[in-house]
Amino acid sequence: MDLGLRDRVYVVTGAGRGLGLAAARTLVDEGARVVLSARDQAGLDKVAAELGGSERALGLAADNSDPGTAGRLLAAAQEAYGRLDGVLISVGGPPAGPAVSITDEQWQSAFETVFLGAVRLARAAAGALGEGGVIGFVLSGSVHEPIPGLAVSNGLRPGLAGFAKTLADELGPRGIRVVGLLPARIDTDRVRELDALGGDPQSARARHEASIPLRRYGSPEEFGRAAVFLMSPAASYLTGLMLPVDGGSRRSL
Numbered sequence: 400m401d402l403g404l405r406d407r408v409y410v411v412t413g414a415g416r417g418l419g420l421a422a423a424r425t426l427v428d429e430g431a432r433v434v435l436s437a438r439d440q441a442g443l444d445k446v447a448a449e450l451g452g453s454e455r456a457l458g459l460a461a462d463n464s465d466p467g468t469a470g471r472l473l474a475a476a477q478e479a480y481g482r483l484d485g486v487l488i489s490v491g492g493p494p495a496g497p498a499v500s501i502t503d504e505q506w507q508s509a510f511e512t513v514f515l516g517a518v519r520l521a522r523a524a525a526g527a528l529g530e531g532g533v534i535g536f537v538l539s540g541s542v543h544e545p546i547p548g549l550a551v552s553n554g555l556r557p558g559l560a561g562f563a564k565t566l567a568d569e570l571g572p573r574g575i576r577v578v579g580l581l582p583a584r585i586d587t588d589r590v591r592e593l594d595a596l597g598g599d600p601q602s603a604r605a606r607h608e609a610s611i612p613l614r615r616y617g618s619p620e621e622f623g624r625a626a627v628f629l630m631s632p633a634a635s636y637l638t639g640l641m642l643p644v645d646g647g648s649r650r651s652l
Contacts, residue, residue: 402627404429463516488534492549538641544649583611
């Protein structure tokens with residue numbers, strides 16, 4: 400199936416590694432051009448070169464908590480490739496820890512980066528996109544069910560999902576779609592770090608795999624394919640949905 404991505408242009412945040420990188424790689428494989436953001440310019444330059452260089456990918460170091468980031472990223476897409484078709488907003492995981500031990504400073508920092516940074520970029524994209532545009536959010540299975548030991552994520556991700564659903568209603572009449580992805584145990588550095596918190600990552604992984612109907616972690620490439628389909632014109636009648644990418648871990652209807 401042709402996803403209709405040839406020469407379309409997308410901004411992808413958190414694209415230096417993990418889920419953002421997997422989605423960006425698949426977008427380029429399908430013929431799109433991408434503007435990648437993360438905090439490490441050297442790492443982004445390496446990724447952009449691997450994706451085909453400036454003809455296909457441009458890396459721009461940016462901090463989601465900076466109020467100027469959204470405008471810089473959207474302007475970079477227009478300047479480099481002359482158009483903008485969508486944004487995929489992926490942010491790093493906030494600090495792990497139980498609710499009773501997360502400090503005000505940790506909450507504030509995570510709110511600025513994970514929540515407000517995502518809202519700013521989505522709001523700016525809403526003003527820049529035309530009919531057929533799409534705004535995607537990479538969230539978490541914690542939107543539906545809290546994850547033990549991830550109090551900050553449990554607090555912020557459901558709020559972003561509610562914002563995304565509201566935005567889908569507001570932008571739908573303009574032909575702009577808003578979608579969300581809810582990954583669970585995808586085999587990324589972040590998930591391996593979480594598995595290691597208890598001191599026995601092999602046992603933690605085995606325990607989680609036993610609870611997943613497919614009995615394994617997902618690969619970043621599997622997540623990337625799901626994300627890119629939702630972001631593509633092939634999904635033109637899908638908006639306002641939150642798609643679990645979790646191997647069946649969510650049992651509720």
